[in-house]
Amino acid sequence: MSDLIKELEREYVEKHPGSKKLYERALRCFASGVTHDARYVKPFPIYMVKADGTRKWDVDGNDYVDYVMGHGTLLFGYNDERLTAALKEASAYAHMGSCTELEIEWAEMVKKLVPCARDGLVRACACGGEAIEMATRLARIYTGKDRVVIHEGCYHGKWELINVGRSGPPYGLCNVRGIPKAVRDLVTILPYNNPDLLRKVFAKGDVACIILQGNAPYTKDYIKAIRELTTEYGVVFILDEVVSGFRYAAGGAQEYYGVTPDIAVLGKIVGGGAPIGAICGDPEIMKYHGFRDGDDYWNRFVRIRVGGTWNAQPLSISAGLEAMRIIDRERDKIYPRLYEICDRLTRYLEEAAETSGIDVSAAGVPPERPMVGIGPRFGSGASPLANYVYYLVLANSGVHPFGGSRFIPCFKYTKEDLERTGEAIHRSFEALRKGNLVPPKKS
């Protein structure tokens, strides 16, 4: 290991003695010491104790400009007083396991903001992955077909069927142990942005649905082609807006791209920072959750019979409703500022690459204006340790990225937050140059 890395690790260990100790304890509780893959970082994760606005504080008293934002749930930053008031109010009666007016108001706001829900129906559940599972089953009943099409590397949650395409290459073979072959055989994993291939797959006639990850690098033309081809072949178009929803725009990726899917899957922001998943869209597809009085055949053999302890529990519904109300009222302020922040972060990466002269570019999705997963893409020939150095410098400089390298922003950063971030990026690229971990930019 190079002296540079040793020095950065020494600084990290010195700054985070409390986290180091906690990680040693955590190793005796959790596999690899963590409860989420994205929190697994070397030499050990930083243990946080509180958060407010755009900042988090760790057990050693260090503060960070935060770019995890509750895995993207917190568009307004931490501790937004309007959302905490909504949570507090609902906590008095969470969870009655009953119908509430609140859930109707929440669904009405979803219908107002999300284009595919406007004339449709809505259903809430516990998390995004569960919502994907519900949407897929509805699509299968609606079409009478079983095959599901997804894209290489896309993440749609933990459910086995849609987890098949997560890792690769080779996609469909990495990290699929424990997923039966019978399940894997029903999934087709496609590369991005190839409508000809998609037509060939649809033409076989066995596809129930295609699931797109709203926050993935599709071209606008491809998304338009998907809308046309799904209509032509009677395939259900499911847009996973768990991340892109209320983030790309008030109406999510479907508003941003101007393409309306049949069903949207929601999560994260729609629960205002509390656990949630939801589906919304075409009532002809959503109707299979419904009862039919006096129709024994429908009720016993056609409809989906499921429960869900956490369906529409008041904490998430109350905070999510408040979040959507704010978005509805303040969208003209929120989105221009969010886009400005995202552009600034992208520019910091580009400027730092320019100054240090190393072969690295800014990446994120959507590619034309990164808003999620903003971070460096190192050119070929970069050391596998480049990302590690990037993380160490950022963390040592008081910036906390998601998964050790990416930014998921809220719209509240101050000038000081952004300046600290810009300086940390510059410092890290300089370290990468000095350590010869990324080759010089080719002229």
Ligand SMILES: Cc1ncc(COP(=O)(O)O)c(C=O)c1O
């Ligand atoms: C695009 C996307 N879809 C689905 C999910 C799953 O959501 P949840 O973790 O709420 O199950 C995630 C989680 O991060 C996600 O990023």
